[in-house]
Amino acid sequence: xxxxxxxxxxxxxxxxxxxxxxxxxxxxxxxxxxxxxxxxxxxxxxxxxxxxxxxxxxxxxxxxxxxxxxxxxxxxxxxxxxxxxxxxxxxxxxxxxxxxxxxxxxxxxxxxxxxxxxxxxxxxxxxxxxxxxxxxxxxxxxxxxxxxxxxxxxxxxxxxxxxxxxxxxxxxxxxxxxxxxxxxxxxxxxxxxxxxxxxxxxxxxxxxxxxxxxxxxxxxxxxxxxxxxxxxxxxxxxxxxxxxxxxxxxxxxxxxxxxxxxxxxxxxxxxxxxxxxxxxxxxxxxxxxxxxxxxxxxxxxxxxxxxxxxxxxxxxxxxxxxxxxxxxxxxxxxxxxxxxxxxxxxxxxxxxxxxxxxxxxxxxxxxxxx
Numbered sequence: 001x002x003x004x005x006x007x008x009x010x011x012x013x014x015x016x017x018x019x020x021x022x023x024x025x026x027x028x029x030x031x032x033x034x035x036x037x038x039x040x041x042x043x044x045x046x047x048x049x050x051x052x053x054x055x056x057x058x059x060x061x062x063x064x065x066x067x068x069x070x071x072x073x074x075x076x077x078x079x080x081x082x083x084x085x086x087x088x089x090x091x092x093x094x095x096x097x098x099x100x101x102x103x104x105x106x107x108x109x110x111x112x113x114x115x116x117x118x119x120x121x122x123x124x125x126x127x128x129x130x131x132x133x134x135x136x137x138x139x140x141x142x143x144x145x146x147x148x149x150x151x152x153x154x155x156x157x158x159x160x161x162x163x164x165x166x167x168x169x170x171x172x173x174x175x176x177x178x179x180x181x182x183x184x185x186x187x188x189x190x191x192x193x194x195x196x197x198x199x200x201x202x203x204x205x206x207x208x209x210x211x212x213x214x215x216x217x218x219x220x221x222x223x224x225x226x227x228x229x230x231x232x233x234x235x236x237x238x239x240x241x242x243x244x245x246x247x248x249x250x251x252x253x254x255x256x257x258x259x260x261x262x263x264x265x266x267x268x269x270x271x272x273x274x275x276x277x278x279x280x281x282x283x284x285x286x287x288x289x290x291x292x293x294x295x296x297x298x299x300x301x302x303x304x305x306x307x308x309x310x311x312x313x314x315x316x317x318x319x320x321x322x323x324x325x326x327x328x329x330x331x332x333x334x335x336x337x338x339x340x341x342x343x344x345x346x347x348x349x350x351x352x353x354x355x356x357x358x359x360x361x362x363x364x365x366x367x368x369x370x
Contacts, residue, residue: 001036003367004086004095006103008042010053014242014260016210017287018116021152021176022098023052028177028360030058036367039064039089043073052263064089077102078136084109094367102137105145110370112363113142114150114174117284117305118159125214125282130244140164148366150174152285155306172366175310176287177356183267183294194268198258204236205330206273206292208266211257212244214282216302216320221250223279223326228254230331235274270295275333275340278307279320286310290354293347298340300329314347 005026009019030038040056043066053063066073066088076082086092086109094110097103105111119125120134143149143164149171151157157171195201209215217239224237235254242260250257261269270276276292279302286307289299293314301307302320311317316339318329332339 001093001367002039002089002091003036004039004041004089004092006042006085006095006097006099006101007040007053007056008101009099011042011044011050015052015263016242017176017285018099019052020263020287021114021116023056024177024179024356025098025360025363026056026061028356029364030056030060032357032360033060033364036060037062039092041065041085041089043068043070045069074102074136077104078138094370096363096367097142100134100137100139100142103142110147111145112148112150112366112370113146114152115143115156115160115284116152117156117282118163119214119282119284121163122214122282125212146170147370148172150363150366152176153306154309156284172362174359174362174366175354176285176290177359178287178290178294178351178354179356180294180351183270183291183296186267186271190268191272194265195272197265198238198240198256198261198269200238200256200258200272201236202272203233203274204238204256204272205275205277205334206238206240206269206297207277208240208261208269208291209278209288210244211239211241215278215280219320219323219326220277220279221252221255222323223330224255225252226324226327227330233274233334235334237277238269238273240269266291267295270297273297275300275330277326277330278302279318279326280304280307281320283307289315290351293351296344296348298333298343299347300326300333312346312350312353314343314350316343 009022038061040063045067081104084104084106086095086105097113151171151173157173237255239257240261276297277300278289283306292299299315301311301315303317316329316333318325
């Protein structure tokens, strides 16, 4: 079987969780699948490829590129449903889209799409430009066209059923994975280099993710101000991530905003923190909390959407709409020694339930069933 995979997300200048999902899933699909051929499709006017694309190699992998201007390519797909992506790659049996994007397919091609969240349906979470882009890719048409839909959490599946009224049997819940070894056995040199590179001093509490409205940044900053009234550890709050839309910023002296960080620096940044805080209003999955758990960090997160089911008992859960409760959670997770030990112990069990190998095998089973 010739399986095409849309890897356009891997060309983003600031890769997010979708890029990590795409890259890890492709690597593990190819490692486990000895029979099928994988055609990795992207469109880029630039000739130079990011290292994460170059890392996808093997006997069963073939990179197929088109070098059209993206505005022209996407405009043609939007207005004319052309070109048919499967025909660009010739004799494709199944086309896998790891996230929503502009697309068009011929009627004989099977298609599977992954939905990470439906945050684009909430006007307060996206800029006008972001909402317009998501409307232009026509999510409902893609979901109706798909032969199978992968939801990364039960929460996302519930949202899909409520909003798009899909047949329940069409939706398959397959969570993200985590590479635990990536966050272990980090050398002291790597620790020191990261601290110097980003101008950090320990101790610090870490937030890592896109800095955007739905991550509840305003509530986190208010909670941090409240927590600092009782702070005996002299902690900083380190905010690491690309700023999206009109997310609030702060000039608080105890908050360090370091913007986007390289994937290679994440393990060191996690491992040197005292705790991880991620109190979003809305998440389709919440991969950063698993990354923090893999680095043996106590995690503070919210009761919203997917986060409690992903974290299970490995995190302290608070109300994201109550900044004083978040502040109290910060105090407890930093000062209650027994609570810290208990959360870290339980999080070790939690992360064992997630692996990219399992995610890839479950995804492959869907391909084969079609």
